[in-house]
Amino acid sequence: MLYYCKTPKGNFGDDLNLWLWPRLAPEVCDEQDSTLFVGIGTILGHHIPPKPVKVVFGAGCGKTGPLPKIDDRWKICCVRGPLTAARLRLDPALALVDPAILVRRFLNHPSRPKYPVSFMPHLQSMPHADWEALCARIGFHCIDPRAGVERVLRELQETELLLAEAMHGAIVADALRVPWIPVRMYSRFAEFKWQDWSQSIRVPLKLTDVPPIYAQPPKGWKRLDYVVKKGLAHAGVGRENWKRLGIRSSTQDEIHQSLEALRRVPEKQPPCLSNDKFLSQLEALLLEKLSRLRAAWVKRPVA
Numbered sequence: 001m002l003y004y005c006k007t008p009k010g011n012f013g014d015d016l017n018l019w020l021w022p023r024l025a026p027e028v029c030d031e032q033d034s035t036l037f038v039g040i041g042t043i044l045g046h047h048i049p050p051k052p053v054k055v056v057f058g059a060g061c062g063k064t065g066p067l068p069k070i071d072d073r074w075k076i077c078c079v080r081g082p083l084t085a086a087r088l089r090l091d092p093a094l095a096l097v098d099p100a101i102l103v104r105r106f107l108n109h110p111s112r113p114k115y116p117v118s119f120m121p122h123l124q125s126m127p128h129a130d131w132e133a134l135c136a137r138i139g140f141h142c143i144d145p146r147a148g149v150e151r152v153l154r155e156l157q158e159t160e161l162l163l164a165e166a167m168h169g170a171i172v173a174d175a176l177r178v179p180w181i182p183v184r185m186y187s188r189f190a191e192f193k194w195q196d197w198s199q200s201i202r203v204p205l206k207l208t209d210v211p212p213i214y215a216q217p218p219k220g221w222k223r224l225d226y227v228v229k230k231g232l233a234h235a236g237v238g239r240e241n242w243k244r245l246g247i248r249s250s251t252q253d254e255i256h257q258s259l260e261a262l263r264r265v266p267e268k269q270p271p272c273l274s275n276d277k278f279l280s281q282l283e284a285l286l287l288e289k290l291s292r293l294r295a296a297w298v299k300r301p302v303a
Contacts (some may be wrong), residue, residue, distance in 0.1 A: 005042075019153075028069065035054075036055065036060045039099055040059065044088065045061065045068060057289070059079060063193075077289050097195050101286070102175075119143070119163045126145070129215045130215065171197060185209075208265050
């Protein structure tokens with residue numbers, strides 16, 4: 001049975017599980033099977049049910065938070081990258097790559113892209129501003145990570161250059177040979193996850209910071225919490241990303257400055273793309289592991 005993070009309004013990276021695995025390994029998608037198949041996503045935490053057998057195929061963990069107790073009910077084929085392997089104290093050889101790269105088995109990058117530059121915000125960044133309208137002001141296309149897997153895949157295929165705050169947008173872009181640039185705007189940007197993946201594909205992570213835009217500030221206790229955290233960060237005793245918390249609406253001048261900074265990103269930062277040969281090697285290793293897993297899956301006793 002597929003185990004992944006289910007977001008009410010949808011999220012491209014997580015929802016890729018429902019698109020990819022039925023095409024590649026339908027056996028692991030059986031809802032009646034109690035064995036959990038843990039694939040795409042940052043979900044290796046303490047919240048995973050302890051009793052069923054868990055088969056991990058490319059998932060990752062975060063930088064902080066309680067980790068699962070790895071025992072004989074965990075079957076780890078591979079994880080997203082070296083940082084996940086180190087934090088879980090696994091054999092470094094199990095650090096492979098995010099399996100979302102396997103979309104390249106079914107898709108390719110057209111020779112004439114529709115969008116010269118697309119920006120794909122993180123799921124949690126979308127409510128902060130009307131990003132579709134803001135991108136249009138600077139001639140960019142906005143890819144909404146909530147729009148559904150088929151639409152996001154199509155728009156990534158139709159993009160010539162991707163500016164990505166959403167990591168799985170960059171992962172799939174790289175798999176489809178679409179150059180990408182990582183952009184950090186809001187406080188929820190998870191650099192650990194990006195480093196985990198970028199190290200797995202041997203691409204140095206060079207982040208470009210763009211000031212965040214807030215159409216609506218938080219209210220009540222949440223605003224007070226943000227005010228305190230932001231003050232602590234600027235005093236040097238809080239987390240660095242707390243400096244990017246929004247405590248009021250952005251002014252028109254701030255919006256203009258942020259959009260100009262975003263527009264200039266392709267002029268200032270060279271795009272990233274993993275090596276063709278190395279990516280093909282990673283793909284082959286994943287497919288080899290998946291083939292062995294599928295053969296063992298149908299022969300194993302039901303958990």
